[in-house]
Amino acid sequence: MDYKNILFECKNAIxxxxxxxxxxxxALNAETIAELSSAITLAENDKSIKCMIITGAExxxxxxxxxxxxxxxxxxxEGENLARKGQESLFDLLExxxxxxxxxxxxxxLGGGLELAMACHIRIASENxxxxxxxxxxxxxxxxxxxxxxxxxxxxxxAMEMITTAGMILAADAKSWGLVNYFCTQExxxxxxxxxxxxxxxxxxxAIAKAIKAVNAGFEEGINxxxxxxxxxxxxxxxxxxxxxxxxxxxxxxxxx
Ligand code: DAK
Numbered sequence: 001m002d003y004k005n006i007l008f009e010c011k012n013a014i015x016x017x018x019x020x021x022x023x024x025x026x027a028l029n030a031e032t033i034a035e036l037s038s039a040i041t042l043a044e045n046d047k048s049i050k051c052m053i054i055t056g057a058e059x060x061x062x063x064x065x066x067x068x069x070x071x072x073x074x075x076x077x078e079g080e081n082l083a084r085k086g087q088e089s090l091f092d093l094l095e096x097x098x099x100x101x102x103x104x105x106x107x108x109x110l111g112g113g114l115e116l117a118m119a120c121h122i123r124i125a126s127e128n129x130x131x132x133x134x135x136x137x138x139x140x141x142x143x144x145x146x147x148x149x150x151x152x153x154x155x156x157x158x159a160m161e162m163i164t165t166a167g168m169i170l171a172a173d174a175k176s177w178g179l180v181n182y183f184c185t186q187e188x189x190x191x192x193x194x195x196x197x198x199x200x201x202x203x204x205x206x207a208i209a210k211a212i213k214a215v216n217a218g219f220e221e222g223i224n225x226x227x228x229x230x231x232x233x234x235x236x237x238x239x240x241x242x243x244x245x246x247x248x249x250x251x252x253x254x255x256x257x
Pocket of ligand 1: 023024025027064065066067068069071074078079082083084086108110111112113134135138142143144
């Protein structure tokens with residue numbers, strides 16, 4: 001598929017997805033959301049892709065939020081419908097995708113941009129990154145899962161502070177609050193993401209997908225994560241990758257997944 005707002009490239013089992021609207025600081029309009037959704041679906045269905053790195057074009061922004069020009073005129077019904085549609089088609093899709101994703105936050109990650117990063121499985125940031133959910137300064141609330149995922153990641157108190165003040169935090173605070181796993185210079189950001197990805201792609205993709213499902217289950221209302229873990233653990237024993245992984249260990253060689 002030809003994309004207008006994102007770049008999609010695959011190298012060494014890694015899909016690089018770059019939001020490419022730098023004139024608007026990579027703000028997410030509806031077309032970009034649809035393209036991201038299509039790229040993630042493609043990455044999940046292509047067995048040669050074992051990890052995704054998601055970042056923003058140029059060095060100023062990961063994503064400076066939803067495109068304010070676009071959502072300025074929504075009605076109450078449109079707002080709710082679009083929140084539901086956007087959450088399902090992109091943010092939930094990404095979080096529940098069996099192919100792990102790393103957000104490489106290379107600058108501003110605000111509103112929908114931070115929500116996109118929080119839907120990824122792993123987050124790393126460059127030293128110039130600034131992160132926040134400034135929606136209440138515009139008279140709306142986070143609508144792409146931010147109220148839930150931020151509280152899950154940093155705890156209710158810090159999430160409440162970030163959301164109600166609409167403030168931005170820097171990479172060092174984001175690291176100490178648990179919002180990002182690491183931070184580094186901008187030059188080292190993609191190499192660091194690749195280093196993490198290189199560890200991921202050695203492992204069994206089917207086991208990783210099951211592990212993601214089990215971890216996510218623990219955060220879903222009405223679902224017992226331990227039960228999902230037991231079921232998915234059992235499912236591993238039917239997989240060719242389990243046979244290959246254990247045989248490789250016994251034969252003192254590297255597994256070929
Ligand atoms: N949308 C559209 N354009 C944006 C943008 C955005 N979010 N952020 C920046 N831009 C554009 C600016 O308008 C400017 O365009 P020109 O004027 O050059 O045409 C260009 O990018 C460069 O921005 P600045 O000139 O402002 O750059 P500065 O370095 O001075 O400032 C900044 C950088 C990131 C502090 C500033 O651009 C800024 O405050 N941007 C807005 C941040 C923000 O409030 N983002 C939105 C958060 S609310 C929904 C669900 C969720 C949401 C919406 C709807 N539904 C379900 C319907 C989510 C909402 C949000 O994300």
